[in-house]
Amino acid sequence: MLRLPQFQVATPTTLAEAVDLLQRNSPGARLISGGTDILPNLKHFLDQPGLLVSLARVAELRRIDRDDRAGRLVLGAGLTLAEIAQHPDVRAYFPSLAKSAGLVAAPTIRNMATLGGNINLDTRCRYVNQTELWRGGIGGGCLKSEGQVCHVVPTGRRCVAAMSSDNVPVLISLGATIHLHGPAGQRALPLADYFHADGLRHTHAAPGEITAAISVPLPTSPRRCDYIKWSVRQSIDFPLVSVALRFDLDADRSDAAITDVSVVAGVLGAKPREVNKLDELVVGRSFADPSVAQIVSEAAYSQCKPLPNVPYDPAYRREMIRVLTRRAIAAMV
Ligand SMILES: Cc1cc2nc3c(=O)[nH]c(=O)nc-3n(C[C@H](O)[C@H](O)[C@H](O)COP(=O)(O)OP(=O)(O)OC[C@H]3O[C@@H](n4cnc5c(N)ncnc54)[C@H](O)[C@@H]3O)c2cc1C
Ligand code: SF4
Incomplete structure (x- = not known):
């Protein structure tokens, strides 16, 4: 059995109180x-904070509002992933x-x-998400x-552990904005x-x-x-590669021409990868054109290069990006 290190827990009820607790107990909170x-991660002794500031009782993080005037759906960071998966507005507007x-x-x-924990999920690597003994x-x-070298890229000086959140690539493909509260006030930026x-x-x-x-x-x-x-299993498994796809179509054209496109891959390095130059390649084409699946999947394959930071052969994972992207687009037509 893995044991937790010793820590205190604080349970603020407002965001302002949580920000204050973090600030007053920095850098150990x-x-x-x-x-x-x-x-x-704490059981693996990857960190030993003196204080955990729990957001579980912060009611303002649990909102979900459809703002029709601003044309946005606002999802509080404290919503559970089960609530998001089942919410009628999420299912209707954002099925991905x-x-x-x-x-x-x-x-x-x-x-x-x-949702907040999923966005801020720590990066993962086969060499670090292990026990201290391992x-x-x-x-x-x-x-x-505890070391001085990267086992994935031994000549590199930067950690390339993988951003393994399932929701981050999707939210980026949907053009999401993140809203932050901190000691300097509130700010928002594209996710x-x-x-x-x-x-x-x-x-x-x-x-x-x-x-927030x-x-x-x-x-x-x-x-x-x-x-x-x-992923290897269909359950209780992090993604080993992932791809989010969005195609917006022209409502006035009978051939459903593509007006905007976004393809974002996950589990490559620490940052999700937005596939470039798709606008030039497919905007204006009919979504029903079989070449779209071919063009987009080849672009994703050529720009996405998995590393040996998570299990399974990187070349095989790369091939999965190509095959699954092509099949997913073909199935959406
Ligand atoms: C067996 C197992 C399987 C898993 N499989 C998957 C999977 O398939 N896909 C996947 O995406 N994840 C997976 N996870 C990881 C995890 O369950 C999810 O990512 C989850 O959404 C994390 O949310 P949480 O609220 O539990 O985060 P926490 O564990 O509470 O926090 C995660 C990190 O985010 C920070 N944080 C939390 N809330 C906020 C906030 N509001 N603002 C800023 N920072 C914050 C914390 O400090 C911490 O660093 C798995 C975990 C386990 C144990
Ligand atoms: S990518 Fe390298 S430095 Fe980062 S966790 Fe893996 S082995 Fe360690």
């Missing part, structure tokens, strides 16, 4: 929401998000796991734990800009900043969207 990511939330782990975990056996850890390519610190959250909500623009034209998750 961490946030905990559902605890389904941070508690296993309902799907990705419903594919996380297993029902028991989805009943605890929150890590000691490979020469004393790595850059992200795509929240991440950067460093597995040790892969978000741009400032010290003491809390994810995610807002997603409501679709204004016909849309096809989907989420592909490849």
Whole structure:
């Protein structure tokens, strides 16, 4: 049995109180929401915070509002993934998000796991998400734990552990905005800009900043969207590669011409990968044109290069991106 390190727990009831607790107990305080990511990491002694600031009683994080004037759905960071997967507005407007939330782990975990925790899920790597004893056996850890070297890219100086959230690629593909509360007040930025390519610190959250909500623009034209998750088992498994797809279509044209496209891959490095130049390749084509699936899947394959940071052969995972993207688009036509 793995034991937890010793820590205190604080249970604020407002965001302002939570921000204050984080600030006053810096740098030894961490946030905990559902605890389904941070508690296993603490059991592996990847961190030893003196204080966990629980967001479980912060009611303002549990809102879900459809703002028709602003044309957005606002999802509080404290909603559970089960609630998101089942919510009628999420299912109606953002079926790819309902799907990705419903594919996380297993029902028991989805009943605890929150959206905020999923966005801020720590990066994962086969060399670090292990017990302390295991890590000691490979020469004393790595850059992200107790060591000085990266076992994935031994010549590199940066950790390339993988961003393994199921929902982040989907939310980026849907053009989501993240709303943050911190010591300097509130700010919002495109979710795509929240991440950067460093597995040790892969978000741009400032010290003491809390994810309060995610807002997603409501679709204004016909849309096809989907989420592909490849993992070994169909349950209780993190994705080993993932792809989120969104195609907006011209409502006035009988051939359903593509007006906008977004394809975002996960589990490559610490930052989700947005596939480039798809606008030039497929905007204006009919979504029913069989070449669209071919073009998009080849672009995803050529731009996405998995690393040996999570289990399974990177070349095989790369091939899965191509095959599953092509099949998913063909199935949406
Ligand atoms: C067996 C198992 C299988 C899993 N499978 C998957 C999977 O398939 N897909 C997947 O995406 N995840 C998976 N997970 C990981 C985890 O369950 C989810 O990512 C979950 O959504 C994390 O949410 P949480 O509320 O439990 O986060 P917590 O564990 O409470 O927190 C996670 C991290 O986010 C920070 N945090 C929490 N809330 C906030 C906030 N509001 N603002 C800023 N930072 C915050 C915490 O400090 C911590 O660093 C799995 C976990 C387990 C144990
Ligand atoms: S990518 Fe390298 S530094 Fe990062 S966790 Fe894995 S082995 Fe460690």
